[in-house]
Amino acid sequence: MKAQTSGRALSVIVLCMLIVACGTTTRITGSWKDPAVDASTGESKRVLVTALSRNIEVRTKLEDALAAKAAELGISAVKSSDIFSPDFFHEIPPRDELFDRIRQTGVDAILTVSLIDTESETRHVRGTARYAPFPMYNWYGGFYSYFNYWHPIMFDPGYYVTDKTYFLETNLYDADTDRLIWSAQSETVNPASIDAFAREYPEVLLERMVKDGLLLQQPTSGN
Numbered sequence: 001m002k003a004q005t006s007g008r009a010l011s012v013i014v015l016c017m018l019i020v021a022c023g024t025t026t027r028i029t030g031s032w033k034d035p036a037v038d039a040s041t042g043e044s045k046r047v048l049v050t051a052l053s054r055n056i057e058v059r060t061k062l063e064d065a066l067a068a069k070a071a072e073l074g075i076s077a078v079k080s081s082d083i084f085s086p087d088f089f090h091e092i093p094p095r096d097e098l099f100d101r102i103r104q105t106g107v108d109a110i111l112t113v114s115l116i117d118t119e120s121e122t123r124h125v126r127g128t129a130r131y132a133p134f135p136m137y138n139w140y141g142g143f144y145s146y147f148n149y150w151h152p153i154m155f156d157p158g159y160y161v162t163d164k165t166y167f168l169e170t171n172l173y174d175a176d177t178d179r180l181i182w183s184a185q186s187e188t189v190n191p192a193s194i195d196a197f198a199r200e201y202p203e204v205l206l207e208r209m210v211k212d213g214l215l216l217q218q219p220t221s222g223n
Helices: 011-015 056-072 095-103 143-150 194-211
Strands: 025-033 046-051 076-079 109-125 159-174 180-189
Touching: 025 194, 046 056, 056 076, 056 109, 056 194, 180 194
Parallel strands: 046 076, 046 109
Antiparallel strands: 025 180, 109 159, 159 180
8 A cells, every 4th residue: 555645745755765776767658638738828928837845855856857857848937946945845924915926926837746655565576597518517426526516506595675665646737727627646656866866857747748639749959
């Protein structure tokens, strides 16, 4: 059963990361879009990017990466870390005050990223058996020599590893109406570092936004 982590921040990603050979793997597991929105009517030109984390490093790096990806699409991004103080998440201001500050930035949409759950799974990685038949090796011809040679090395018992999966949710809201217009959930397995995650996550989000018809496909270089 997934451990409930409502209210916990993305800082868990930094505190619990596991470094594995395969590196970070992020995929979108599902998404929803307001059917009234398409790339011609719903594409934002100025967006507030908000990583809902008390960890300043996580918040800053993820918002920087998302803002950089938005800039590649010709979308101006305002980072919440630039307009809200580090203690903002400790005491949320009244709704009207919050939206007044947001509207002062001139954004027409708000993008949020939050950690909604984590899951750990331990698995066994099988070892390897070695085989070299007689007469290649002379110890193969007698039981004692065979037993004496293979006893310490015949079988590598393998080892156990723990995979850590982080489940995140990304929402896009209309800044004027406070209406949800797009939402996606994703899972990231064994993030090697917050930097690796911050590089990969915006790319995965962009691909799904294009697929969902929220953004127009960007031309490839050379066209």
